[in-house]
Amino acid sequence: MAKLLRIRDLHLRFPTFRGTVHALNGVDLTLGAGQILGLVGETGSGKSMTAYATVGLVPPPGRITSGVIEWNGRNLLRATDAELQRLRGQEISMIFQSPRTSLNPLFSIAQQFEIYQRAHGQAKGAAARAQAHGMLERVGIPDPRRVLRSYPHELSTGMCQRILIAMALSGRPRLLLADEPTTGIDVTLQAQILRLVRELVASQNTATLLITHDLGVVAEICDRVAVMYAGRIVEEGPVERIYGDPRHPYTQGLIASTLRVDEQKPIHIIPGVVPNLLVPPSACMFRERCPIAAATCAQLEPPIVEVSLGQHARCHFAADTGAFAAAERQRAQLAGVRPQDLTV
Amino acid sequence: MRRYYTAYLFRRNPLSIVGLAIVVLFAIVAFAAPLLITHDPMQPISGNASRPPSAAHWFGTDGLGMDIYSRVVWAARIDMVVAFASVAIAILIGVLLGALSGFAGGMTDDLIMRALDSQQAFPSYILALAIVAAVGQSIPNIVFVVAFVNYPIYARLVRAQMLSVKESQYAQAARVLGNPWWRMVFRHLVPNCLGPIYVQGSLNAGLALLLAASLSFIGLGVRLPTPEWGLMVSQGARQLVFGEWWISVFPGAAIFLAVLGFNLLGDGLADIFDPKQR
Amino acid sequence: MRVLRYVSKRLLFLGPVLFGVVTVVFIVARMLPGDPVHLLAPRDADAQTLAVIRTELGLDKPILAQFARYLTDIGRGEFGRAIHTGNPVLVDIANRFPATLELTILGLSLCILVSIPLGVLAAVRRNGPLDHVSRLTSLLGVSMPSFWLALLLIYTFFFHLDLAPPPLGRGPIGFDPPRVTGMYTIDTLLAGDLAGFATVVHYLLLPVISLALINMAPLTRLTRASMIEVLGSDYVRYALAAGVPRRVVQFRLALKNALLAPITMIGILVGNLLGGAVIIETIFAWPGLGLWAVTAATQSDYAPVQAFALFAATTKVLVYLLTDLAYFAIDPRIRY
Numbered sequence: 006m007a008k009l010l011r012i013r014d015l016h017l018r019f020p021t022f023r024g025t026v027h028a029l030n031g032v033d034l035t036l037g038a039g040q041i042l043g044l045v046g047e048t049g050s051g052k053s054m055t056a057y058a059t060v061g062l063v064p065p066p067g068r069i070t071s072g073v074i075e076w077n078g079r080n081l082l083r084a085t086d087a088e089l090q091r092l093r094g095q096e097i098s099m100i101f102q103s104p105r106t107s108l109n110p111l112f113s114i115a116q117q118f119e120i121y122q123r124a125h126g127q128a129k130g131a132a133a134r135a136q137a138h139g140m141l142e143r144v145g146i147p148d149p150r151r152v153l154r155s156y157p158h159e160l161s162t163g164m165c166q167r168i169l170i171a172m173a174l175s176g177r178p179r180l181l182l183a184d185e186p187t188t189g190i191d192v193t194l195q196a197q198i199l200r201l202v203r204e205l206v207a208s209q210n211t212a213t214l215l216i217t218h219d220l221g222v223v224a225e226i227c228d229r230v231a232v233m234y235a236g237r238i239v240e241e242g243p244v245e246r247i248y249g250d251p252r253h254p255y256t257q258g259l260i261a262s263t264l265r266v267d268e269q270k271p272i273h274i275i276p277g278v279v280p281n282l283l284v285p286p287s288a289c290m291f292r293e294r295c296p297i298a299a300a301t302c303a304q305l306e307p308p309i310v311e312v313s314l315g316q317h318a319r320c321h322f323a324a325d326t327g328a329f330a331a332a333e334r335q336r337a338q339l340a341g342v343r344p345q346d347l348t349v
Numbered sequence: 350m351r352r353y354y355t356a357y358l359f360r361r362n363p364l365s366i367v368g369l370a371i372v373v374l375f376a377i378v379a380f381a382a383p384l385l386i387t388h389d390p391m392q393p394i395s396g397n398a399s400r401p402p403s404a405a406h407w408f409g410t411d412g413l414g415m416d417i418y419s420r421v422v423w424a425a426r427i428d429m430v431v432a433f434a435s436v437a438i439a440i441l442i443g444v445l446l447g448a449l450s451g452f453a454g455g456m457t458d459d460l461i462m463r464a465l466d467s468q469q470a471f472p473s474y475i476l477a478l479a480i481v482a483a484v485g486q487s488i489p490n491i492v493f494v495v496a497f498v499n500y501p502i503y504a505r506l507v508r509a510q511m512l513s514v515k516e517s518q519y520a521q522a523a524r525v526l527g528n529p530w531w532r533m534v535f536r537h538l539v540p541n542c543l544g545p546i547y548v549q550g551s552l553n554a555g556l557a558l559l560l561a562a563s564l565s566f567i568g569l570g571v572r573l574p575t576p577e578w579g580l581m582v583s584q585g586a587r588q589l590v591f592g593e594w595w596i597s598v599f600p601g602a603a604i605f606l607a608v609l610g611f612n613l614l615g616d617g618l619a620d621i622f623d624p625k626q627r
Numbered sequence: 628m629r630v631l632r633y634v635s636k637r638l639l640f641l642g643p644v645l646f647g648v649v650t651v652v653f654i655v656a657r658m659l660p661g662d663p664v665h666l667l668a669p670r671d672a673d674a675q676t677l678a679v680i681r682t683e684l685g686l687d688k689p690i691l692a693q694f695a696r697y698l699t700d701i702g703r704g705e706f707g708r709a710i711h712t713g714n715p716v717l718v719d720i721a722n723r724f725p726a727t728l729e730l731t732i733l734g735l736s737l738c739i740l741v742s743i744p745l746g747v748l749a750a751v752r753r754n755g756p757l758d759h760v761s762r763l764t765s766l767l768g769v770s771m772p773s774f775w776l777a778l779l780l781i782y783t784f785f786f787h788l789d790l791a792p793p794p795l796g797r798g799p800i801g802f803d804p805p806r807v808t809g810m811y812t813i814d815t816l817l818a819g820d821l822a823g824f825a826t827v828v829h830y831l832l833l834p835v836i837s838l839a840l841i842n843m844a845p846l847t848r849l850t851r852a853s854m855i856e857v858l859g860s861d862y863v864r865y866a867l868a869a870g871v872p873r874r875v876v877q878f879r880l881a882l883k884n885a886l887l888a889p890i891t892m893i894g895i896l897v898g899n900l901l902g903g904a905v906i907i908e909t910i911f912a913w914p915g916l917g918l919w920a921v922t923a924a925t926q927s928d929y930a931p932v933q934a935f936a937l938f939a940a941t942t943k944v945l946v947y948l949l950t951d952l953a954y955f956a957i958d959p960r961i962r963y
Contacts, residue, residue, distance in 0.1 A: 062867055064859075086873070094870025101868075106861035110960055111883050120880065124871040156959040172869060182868075364766075467647025470940045474902030475920075476651075479936040482924035483655050559772055566774045567909050568925045582775055586910065589782050590793060598782075601775030609770035 008075075009212050010036040010059065010180060015072030017054055017063065017236070024283045028054050028067065030236040030290070033309070038179065041206065041213045043223035043244070045259070046233030047279055052216045055233075056182040059214075060097055061089040095125050098173035102185040104166035108157035114168055115153040118175075125176050140171040144201060163194040167201070174205055181206060181213045187222065199226050220263050224248060229315075232256045235280050235290040240323075242316030252310075252318040254295045289321070297322055365617020371610025379425040388416035390423035391574040399593055409595035411584055413574070417595065420576035421603050427577050428607065431492050432558040436550050438496035439557075443503025444542075450504065451511025458508075465501045473498040477560060481569045491570055495557045502549055510542050544622030551618055555611030562604050578604045633955055637948055648940040652933055653697050657690075701937075707930030711922055716934045719919060725809025726797060727908070727915030731900045733812075733831060734838025734907075738896070742843045743889060746850025750858060750885075751877055761847055768844025773903060777837040777910045784833060791833045794911040798830050834911045841903060842896050846889060853888040857881045887958060894950030898943035901935075 017029035029051045036042050044052045057063050059074055061081065074081040076096070081089065093099075101107050109117060118137040122128065128136050134153070141149035144167040157165060166186060173181060183202065187195040203226045206213045215227060223230050224244060231241040232255065240253040251257045261273035277294035280286050286293060292302035301321050310323040378385060387407070388394070397414040400406055408417035450461040468476070480494045523532070562579025564570035571577035573584075578600040585596025681687050688696070700706070706716035714722075749758040784791040792799075797811055804814040804823055812831070815823035857863060858881055866876045905917035912918070916935060923931035955961050 060868055062864070090870055090872055092870070093868055098870075099865070099868035101861065101865060103861055107865040109862040109866070109880055109884065111958060112880070113959075120866070120871060120875065121869050124869070124875065158960045169865065176870070463643060463647055466644055467651050470644055470648045470944050471651070471936060472899040472902035472939050472943055474899070474905060475936050475939045476655075478905065478920070478924055479652070479932050480655050482927070482929060482932045555770065562772055563774065563906055566772075567906065567921050569921070579772070579774070582772070582778065586774075586778055589778050590786060592782075592786050594782050597775070597778050601772060601778065604772045605767075605770055605775065608772070609767065612766070612770050 008035055009038045009040075009077065010034070010214075011073070011075040012055070012059070013073040013075070015055070015058060015074065016070045017051070017058055017067055018070050019067045021066075027282045027285045028236055029058070029072075030285060032072070032233075032236065033238055034231060034241070036180070036212050036214060038212055039206075039210045040229060041203070041215060041227045043227035043230040044214055044216045044233060045218060045220060045223055045230060047218065049279060049282070050233040051236040052233055053184050054236075056099065056184055056214060056216060059182065060093050060099060061086075062093075094121065094173075094178065095176045096178055097180045097182065098176060098178040099182040099184065100166070100169050100173050100186050102188040104169050104186075104190075105157055105160075105162055107169055108165055110157050113154060113156055114160075118153070118172060121172050121175070136175065137171075140175045141168065143205070144168070144171040145197075146171075162190055163198065166190065166198055170198075170202065170205070174209065174211070177209055178211055181211050182216070183213060184216045185218070186215075187219075188217075195222070196225075202226070220248075220260065232259065235282065235285060237290060237319065239291065239320070240316075240318040242313070246313055246316045250313070250316075252312045252316070252323040253291075253320045254297055254322075255291050256318070258294075258296075362617045362620045364613050365620070368610045368613025368615075368617060371606060372614055375425055375429055375607050375610065378422055379429045382422050382426055385422045386416075386419035388419045390415065390419040390576050393574075399588060399596070401593075402595055408599040411581070411596045412588060413584075415574065415576075417581070417599055420581060421578070421599050424576040424578050424581065424600065424603070425607075427488065427571065427575065428558055428562065428604070431488070431495065431561045432554045432607075432611075435492045435495035435499065435557045435561070436554045438492065439499040439553065440503050440546060440550060442496065443500040444507050444546075446500070447504035447507030448511055451508040451515070461504070462508075465504060468498075469501050474560065474563065477564060478567075478569060481564060486564075486569055486572065488571060488575075491561055491564060494564075495560050498560070499553055499557060502553065503546060506545050506549065507542055510545075514541070544618075548615055548618045548622055551611050551615035553615075555608040555615070558604065558608055558611070630955070633961075634952065637951060641944060641948065644944055645941065648937065648944070649698065649701060650694075652936055652940075653694055655936075656929060656933055657693075706934040706937075709919070709923060709931040710928040711926050711931075712919075716930055719931065720916065720934065720938065722809070723914060723916050723919050726811075726913060727901070727904050727917060729810040729812060730831070730834055730838065730907070730913060730915060731904055733835045735842065735893075735897060735900060737835060737839035738842040738846060739893060741839065742846035743850050743886070746847045746889070747854050747882065747885065749847070749851045750854030753855060758851075761851065765844040765848045765851075768840065769848070771841070771844075773837070773841040774906050774910055776840060777833070777907060780833050780837055780840075781910070792830050794833065796830070796912045796914055798826050802826065834907050834913060837910075838900075838903060838907050841907075846892055846896065849892045850885070850889045854881065854885040857885040860884070883957065887954065890953055890957070891950060894946055894953075898946040901939040901942060 012032055012034040015029050015032040016027075019026040019028055032051065032055055034042075034044075034055065044055065046052050054063065054067070058069055059076075059081070061084070063069065069082060072082070076092070081092070084092070108114070112120075115134065115137065118140075119133060122133045122136070137153060138149045141152060146152050146164065146167055152160065152164065152168070160168070170186075181202070186202065187198050190198065199222060202213065202215075205211070215223070217223060227244050229242065230244050230247050231238045232247070232253065233239070234255050240247060240251065240256045247256060248260060251260050255275070258273060258275040262275060275294055276296075280290055280293065287303065288305055289295070289298070289302040289307045292298040295302065299321070305321070307319050307321045307323075309317050309319050311317050312323050393414040394410065394416070395414060397406075397410050399412050399414075400410045402409040406416050406418065408421060411417055411420070446461060450458045471479075477494050477498050480497065481490065484490050484494070561570060562577070562582070565577045565579035566583040568583065571580050573580065581600035582597045582604070585593065585598075585600075589597050704717060708714065709716050709719050712719055745757075745761050749755075749761040752758055781791070781794050785793055802823075804811055804820065804827075805818050807814050807817050811827040812824065815821075815827055858877070860881075862884075863876055863881050866880055867873065871880070901917065904913075904915060905921055907913065908915045908917035909921055916938070920932055920935035923929070923935075
């Protein structure tokens with residue numbers, strides 16, 4: 006499959022007055038045309054920063070220290086500001102969480118639409134209005150004429166997110182970066198918005214990077230999933246492979262810690278806390294919280310292992326299916342939990 | 350936490366330490382004024398008027414032949430006392446009135462708030478001018494007037510805090526548990542108000558000093574021969590056009606420096622108590 | 628109509644505040660330790676004259692009756708006589724207000740023209756050289772006593788460089804353009820007197836610059852802070868991510884939001900402008916309202932002080948109303 010976006014060994018630092026925050030520590034990510042990739046991980050694991058880096062909008066004082074971001078074979082880290090700006094919105098679009106604050110409160114929806122259309126040299130005047138009208142209709146807004154006249158504070162959160170999606174997709178981008186687009190939105194609306202995104206990207210053959218911490222969302226609409234931890238991708242592969250047979254202990258923990266209504270079992274909790282990125286641990290970043298950590302983990306960078314077709318994990322023991330289960334059983338015994346309660 | 354304030358202050362905003370140093374320096378000058386002066390600050394020396402700075406008169410002499418250096422030093426007593434005392438009084442009136450307003454609510458609250466509105470409808474400088482013109486221009490009057498135009502800030506601040514404490518969950522919880530809620534008010538109101546009052550107090554001291562000096566400058570404040578920076582600047586204003594700069598420049602610089610000190614300190618305190626502001 | 632409803636609502640608030648303002652002036656005028664008659668009568672008046680004045684002013688009546696009479700006087704536009712000029716207060720105000728208005732309008736316009744672009748550019752190029760310079764100068768500026776600053780300007784530009792005229796009013800002695808508006812810049816231009824116009828501008832130079840400089844520091848500071856906040860907002864991030872050129876984002880989108888706070892500040896500055904004019908007029912012997920009020924105040928001539936305070940407060944209240952209207956026009960979120 007043709008690779009649209011290829012990120013290699015991306016490092017991002019934030020110099021602060023308390024020291025340098027190592028936000029990204031070698032991110033590797035690939036995305037093919039039309040693919041939907043879910044990027045999951047805890048808050049602060051670097052999901053959003055990866056997206057910002059892609060479009061050249063790392064907030065100051067952040068700095069990309071090394072790596073490659075290849076877009077259609079072109080390294081974006083060498084692109085000029087003007088080139089990046091042309092790219093944004095036309096080839097790569099972005100939507101965010103908190104849709105209401107993503108719209109400028111002082112401009113009507115029509116005015117904001119017009120500014121975006123003008124930025125991309127699209128239709129002007131009546132044609133532009135017709136186009137905006139059409140886009141709003143496509144994202145399922147019942148009365149586009151009224152909505153275009155409205156100001157953001159007069160619209161609901163879900164409506165705002167639909168408008169943002171409409172704007173983001175009006176330039177027919179080839180990649181959509183969706184940064185937690187349904188966080189903070191009513192659960193009933195979440196599903197609608199996600200379905201909308203899936204339909205639209207499918208119809209325009211737009212690849213999507215969906216950033217979320219909700220594994221359920223990923224399962225619902227993604228083809229592939231990448232798991233991030235402490236500024237690195239620790240495991241990546243097709244959704245059904247990752248959910249069915251996770252190989253990185255962090256992924257295993259993450260999946261085990263999601264609640265499922267249909268199963269009676271105690272909630273799994275990953276012990277420990279996210280590492281301090283001011284002083285990132287050497288070698289394997291996860292080893293301090295890892296149930297199967299061994300001496301090697303403190304000495305050697307874990308290699309990226311292809312554990313099955315298209316599934317990669319960054320762990321010394323990724324090939325060893327039994328290791329996690331064994332360690333988990335051992336821990337459970339220590340904690341006095343009966344083995345039959347465990348389903349991993 | 351309190352113990353680390355200074356260290357914290359310095360790291361976040363080193364300029365605030367400069368501000369603190371300036372304020373402390375002026376306080377020391379005010380206290381030690383009798384030791385620092387070289388001449389009697391209120392005694393004209395005949396045949397010695399309007400001399401430029403020299404070894405005998407470091408800052409020169411004014412039109413009446415008084416030593417400007419000694420007067421600038423001595424004036425620190427008056428200006429700093431006016432600044433501190435007026436802010437202290439403003440805080441006292443403001444806190445009492447604000448607490449009463451928030452506590453009582455209803456008609457009392459309305460009445461107090463409308464009174465504050467009416468008072469604040471005047472440019473503060475003009476209100477001060479009008480009051481001084483009516484009550485007469487003694488130093489205690491100046492302190493009172495400066496306090497009077499500044500207290501509404503504190504009253505509003507304390508009232509807002511009072512209302513939010515009254516509405517808060519802990520006040521409601523206290524009521525449910527049978528504790529009178531006003532006991533919670535004192536437990537929570539005082540600590541919550543302290544920070545903003547420090548910040549306002551520091552910034553306000555600078556404004557108070559400027560206001561008092563301005564009143565003296567236009568002839569509605571302290572009277573000669575009492576040394577006061579604003580008055581001294583005005584003494585030199587007419588001579589400045591003939592090139593006799595030192596009469597106005599040194600006392601003016603003293604005002605500038607003292608106000609700068611209060612402002613820097615206030616900014617630093619604002620940083621600590623309300624980090625979101627930046 | 629949304630606007631009409633808003634305005635009428637605001638005008639309703641105006642009444643009580645103005646009533647409060649009048650009350651404050653009434654109370655202050657009766658605050659003096661002695662007899663208010665002394666305040667309102669010539670200083671050398673004998674006992675009999677005082678008694679006459681007392682009856683004439685109704686000062687022998689109960690305080691509420693006095694207040695009622697005071698209110699009707701104000702309602703009829705009777706503010707008494709300024710002893711130091713001998714004119715009725717309203718005549719003096721009408722004569723002198725144009726001088727103050729001209730000075731303050733020009734001073735504030737200059738201030739806005741410099742501060743807003745400076746604050747915006749400092750925010751856009753945050754931590755750049757311009758930002759550092761503007762931050763330092765506004766820091767020093769807010770601490771600068773206005774009268775000292777004006778004097779330093781006079782010393783530099785009049786005494787040393789001889790670029791400005793002496794601080795002696797609006798023009799050389801005897802300079803008196805035919806009065807139309809009372810604002811010399813306009814009157815000289817109306818008369819086609821270009822040389823006169825140049826003189827007027829020359830004399831306006833230092834007072835206007837002083838007034839502008841005094842108000843510049845807080846406005847620049849606020850504009851910068853406001854712009855920085857807006858540039859860090861979600862909608863700016865979204866606009867950038869959507870490919871809107873950075874310049875368009877900064878100067879078409881963000882600027883509008885960033886100007887809301889400075890508009891409030893400008894309202895405050897305009898509202899307090901008469902206070903600042905008092906000092907500047909005193910220094911430059913500017914024959915405006917401020918100097919008139921100060922002269923009266925130092926001579927225990929209370930009627931002008933009273934009227935001036937009322938005038939200043941009314942102006943401030945009206946200016947705040949205008950500020951609210953401007954806000955209303957810009958921000959669709961405000962409704963009443």
